[in-house]
Amino acid sequence: MSRASRRTNSPYSDRAMFARFWRDYLRPHTRMVVLAAILMTIEGSTLGALSYMLKPVFDLVFVAGREDAIVWVGLGIMGLFVLRAVTGVAQKVIMTRVAILTSTKMQDDLLGHVLTLDNAFFQKMPPGTMISRVISDAEQTQGLWQALILGAGRDVISLVSLFVVALLIDPVWTLVAMVGTPLLILPNILLQRYLRRKSARLRDITADRTTRLDEVFHGITPVKLNALEAYQTRRFTKLTGDFVRAQVKTAAGAATLPGLIDIAVGLGFFCVLVYGGQDIIDGEKTVGDFMSFFSAMTLAFQPLRRLGSLAGTWQRAAASLERVFQLFDTTPTVEAPGATAKRPDLPDTTIRLHDVALSYGDTDVLRGAAFTAEDGSTTALVGPSGAGKSTVFNVLTRLAEPQSGQVTIGGMDIREMEVGGLRSMISVVTQDAILFDETIRENILLGRTDVSDEALQAALDAAFVTDFLETLPQGLDTPAGPRGSALSGGQRQRVVIARALLRDTPILLLDEATSALDTVVEKKVQKAIHSLSQGRTVLVIAHRLSTITAADRIVVMDAGRVVETGTHDDLLAEAGLYARLHSLQVERK
Numbered sequence: 335m336s337r338a339s340r341r342t343n344s345p346y347s348d349r350a351m352f353a354r355f356w357r358d359y360l361r362p363h364t365r366m367v368v369l370a371a372i373l374m375t376i377e378g379s380t381l382g383a384l385s386y387m388l389k390p391v392f393d394l395v396f397v398a399g400r401e402d403a404i405v406w407v408g409l410g411i412m413g414l415f416v417l418r419a420v421t422g423v424a425q426k427v428i429m430t431r432v433a434i435l436t437s438t439k440m441q442d443d444l445l446g447h448v449l450t451l452d453n454a455f456f457q458k459m460p461p462g463t464m465i466s467r468v469i470s471d472a473e474q475t476q477g478l479w480q481a482l483i484l485g486a487g488r489d490v491i492s493l494v495s496l497f498v499v500a501l502l503i504d505p506v507w508t509l510v511a512m513v514g515t516p517l518l519i520l521p522n523i524l525l526q527r528y529l530r531r532k533s534a535r536l537r538d539i540t541a542d543r544t545t546r547l548d549e550v551f552h553g554i555t556p557v558k559l560n561a562l563e564a565y566q567t568r569r570f571t572k573l574t575g576d577f578v579r580a581q582v583k584t585a586a587g588a589a590t591l592p593g594l595i596d597i598a599v600g601l602g603f604f605c606v607l608v609y610g611g612q613d614i615i616d617g618e619k620t621v622g623d624f625m626s627f628f629s630a631m632t633l634a635f636q637p638l639r640r641l642g643s644l645a646g647t648w649q650r651a652a653a654s655l656e657r658v659f660q661l662f663d664t665t666p667t668v669e670a671p672g673a674t675a676k677r678p679d680l681p682d683t684t685i686r687l688h689d690v691a692l693s694y695g696d697t698d699v700l701r702g703a704a705f706t707a708e709d710g711s712t713t714a715l716v717g718p719s720g721a722g723k724s725t726v727f728n729v730l731t732r733l734a735e736p737q738s739g740q741v742t743i744g745g746m747d748i749r750e751m752e753v754g755g756l757r758s759m760i761s762v763v764t765q766d767a768i769l770f771d772e773t774i775r776e777n778i779l780l781g782r783t784d785v786s787d788e789a790l791q792a793a794l795d796a797a798f799v800t801d802f803l804e805t806l807p808q809g810l811d812t813p814a815g816p817r818g819s820a821l822s823g824g825q826r827q828r829v830v831i832a833r834a835l836l837r838d839t840p841i842l843l844l845d846e847a848t849s850a851l852d853t854v855v856e857k858k859v860q861k862a863i864h865s866l867s868q869g870r871t872v873l874v875i876a877h878r879l880s881t882i883t884a885a886d887r888i889v890v891m892d893a894g895r896v897v898e899t900g901t902h903d904d905l906l907a908e909a910g911l912y913a914r915l916h917s918l919q920v921e922r923k
């Protein structure tokens with residue numbers, strides 16, 4: 335996404351965002367917040383009680399000399415301190431808990447939602463950006479809760495009471511004290527906008543930095559092989575400069591908001607002194623009036639400053655909330671797989687493509703591809719690189735949506751099937767078999783608990799996983815490493831084949847490895863694939879002559895079209911593209 339489009343005006347108003355944040359994340363914790371507010375009131379009122387307790391200390395103990403009062407007055411004061419400590423700790427724990435619960439719930443919800451989005455979305459959004467959205471944007475909203483609800487509540491109540499005191503002493507003085515306020519409205523609005531912009535920019539850079547790191551660590555091998563260590567570090571450092579600037583600007587903006595209040599209060603003090611001072615000199619007011627008015631103003635100072643910085647807290651959180659809600663409102667174009675992935679009831683699993691056309695932007699990838707892969711037989715997809723073979727797999731699994739044409743399985747349009755149901759009929763075994771950073775067992779079972787030990791063992795045997803398990807320190811419980819990096823290519827493939835055997839799906843999509851494995855391993859992988867293919871409808875992107883000739887039918891693709899179909903002998907006799915590809919391959923041998 336370009337920076338310009340990221341900066342476009344938010345579709346959400348502040349009020350709508352807060353209402354939504356309240357509804358989805360804060361409201362479930364209302365009881366806890368009320369409790370925290372009560373604790374906070376108790377904690378706050380102990381200050382008043384303590385000062386009140388000074389009266390008996392002086393009057394009863396010191397002045398009246400009543401020895402019996404020493405103990406109970408002393409105990410009373412100690413009790414107040416204990417009460418203050420207990421309520422303070424409890425309130426802090428409750429608030430932290432609620433803050434963490436809301437932000438982690440937002441993170442869980444975000445991941446849950448983002449995973450339902452389709453592939454097109456992930457091609458535009460780099461993983462680093464997504465990680466940054468899910469982790470840091472959600473965390474930005476943590477402070478909001480505390481600051482906004484309790485801070486505002488407490489400070490507003492203090493301010494109102496102080497305002498009443500000030501009005502009672504002298505309404506005119508009160509007005510005079512507030513003379514600076516209107517002057518600050520415009521700068522405040524401008525400053526808030528500035529802060530929102532800078533916070534949004536900061537979120538962008540944070541995402542860019544995560545993306546950079548993600549790319550570097552995922553590409554650690556090419557980075558090392560091409561001696562890119564210094565280059566990559568420089569690229570990151572450049573972002574660091576931007577990051578520091580954005581951080582400092584955001585902090586400066588946030589600090590200036592309460593700074594504006596300082597100026598307003600200073601102006602108020604000055605005006606009251608000049609105007610009120612005259613009243614006292616003229617004998618219209620007592621010094622006591624003036625002192626209590628001044629102390630009300632002084633007491634109002636802290637809550638006012640806190641309320642001033644609240645605007646900053648909101649602006650920073652709002653910049654993140656905007657992104658989070660935008661993500662929540664991005665909906666998948668392909669419906670998300672339901673929890674109950676119901677396999678459709680089909681007479682057979684013959685796959686048919688009718689005039690399928692698909693393009694990415696201006697690039698036509700499939701241009702009316704059409705072929706049939708018969709139920710229970712093996713169909714080989716052959717063709718030059720870039721012909722669209724992998725795209726056919728993506729269309730079949732609905733990772734990509736064609737612009738026109740139709741794909742049917744067993745006569746039913748795949749768009750009429752539940753996506754989860756469709757995918758539950760298909761196993762995909764590709765050459766870049768990706769494993770998760772879990773044990774081999776977990777990689778094969780993928781969360782299934784209904785697999786018996788015998789069935790697991792049978793799959794391990796048939797996929798020749800058993801062969802290399804013995805050489806691993808913890809056998810089946812050996813971790814596969816990040817993206818399966820602790821296993822060799824041949825081992826990874828066999829793990830994926832074992833996984834597919836257990837899934838036992840009627841359809842198998844197979845992308846044959848182009849990189850040669852050593853002959854012994856190759857034989858084993860071949861045998862494993864052979865046992866996996868039995869009795870299934872198999873579509874294989876084939877590179878090896880042996881696989882191609884063994885297929886029941888060959889579909890030759892070129893530039894997004896099917897140009898020839900038939901058996902090996904038919905196609906050789908046609909003397910077309912297949913014959914040319916074949917002779918190239920024979921020459922290479």
Ligand code: ADP
Pocket residue numbers: 457694697699717718719720721722723724725726
């Ligand atoms: P094959 O498997 O036959 O080598 P593919 O199906 O992988 O071919 O790709 C066909 C064409 O589609 C290629 O030219 C590739 O660059 C293009 N392509 C594939 N995926 C995308 C994508 N997500 N965005 C843009 N172009 C793509």
